[in-house]
Amino acid sequence: MNGTVTGVPDGDGFLFLHTPGPGWQWPLKFRWMPKLKPSGAGEVIRMRMAAIDAPEMGKGGEEGQPFSIESRDWLRSQILGKTIHCQLLKREGQYGRMIVLPFLPPRFLPWWLTGNRGTNLPEESIRRGWAFVYESESGVFPHPQKREGYLALMREAQKAKVGMWKNGTSLETPGQYKKRTKQAVTPEISDDVVEASEEEKSWIQLKLKNIFGRR
Template sequence: MRWPWSGDDNDKTRSEPSSWADLLDTSKWSWDTFTGPGALVPSIVFTVTSLSALRIYKSYLRRIPSVNHIKPDYFRRRSLFGQVSSVGDADNFRLFHTPGGRLSGWGWLPWKRVPTTREGLTNKTIHIRIAGVDAPELAHWGREAQPFSKEAYDWLTQYIHNRRVRAYIYRRDQYGRVVAQVFIRKWFVQKDVGLEMLKQGLATVYEAKTGSEFGKSEQIYRDAEQKAKANHVGMWSKPSLLGRLRGESAKAPESPREYKSRHNAADKLKKGA
């Protein structure tokens, strides 16, 4: 038997088998049977191709179901592409990882569809905390809601829910969330979700003493917040005439950081008492 690349059939100096029967006859085997170009080249090509395909799959096409499956060396080096399955608060959401997007079959192949039920999504999503911003707090744990918290939550839900986003992951926080800078495409333009919230006056720049992440966008974020304040949009808007008649104050609103600090201090006093 001759391989297409094994040369001229009239070359009698080769010790390669001339038929499948000869190939199976161990008495006719020789060292050249396995080390000759006709056998060695296909083996090398097959091995390299298989290892490369496996590496590409593990690096770019393997679905990551939860934060516990993210390798430590992924942080600050990789991004995650997926669909937003739910919005939990005005600055965090759940992401169903869809590696490769539509090009790899997500959304149109029967076995690559994002679940639509809570049962189907349980333990299959990654909790994302939007980096660099802090949104007004909704009512929870017995605490009152901050002004504009519902507006911020509704805006984020409308902006990203059930949409595909790309999250550039920085680290895992103390609540098991992945802190990430998040981008979404709107009319073929890539938008920074955190930056858009700041422009709308629906978030402040994250001001915690530790754990803040901005990538390379900190100054851009701070400039956007200052512009929103100057334009009196969102949480920086002034009370209307009717509001002033009701006694609403025109002073600067309490930031999410100040809100958390105030409640944390009150909780410590209660525990001390």
């Protein structure tokens, strides 16, 4: 899926407006982004990046984890307002989010000319020291064998003391933080089958409008 990032609430998730088909990019641009509501409700998809877990933002009056804001701000600086490509890996039935492998496309040549999808954002987030590798063995990875590669990237970031590792490696993981604060641990995957919510139905309607080029 190709689309535009309309919001970044934390370091491992974002809001995504699907823009299928040609005409969204220069020099062949003839479609324009719709005017979104402040919340984006009904028009965007909630995406969660596969393989990683960023420091948790504060919720319900609870103070967030150290570096949660820095992690979110780094991701915002990379993708907010930009067109990215998302490879869909799983849908979270209970929470309505999509688990994706997102890529920030190359700046100059399109991927279909070079075969290069661009910057792998979960890998880059780990490399910059702004995310943990997802703890659970049941976490979604592009391929099961990729987990070791992601862990190796995290060890390199720790050794280089970049991002949240600048003061050492003894950091509380997001999973440990949720248990300590007695928050519900959000499963990364779910096999629940659910009907489309009103938000999803609205998104489908918007998608159909986009396909037919309606401004």
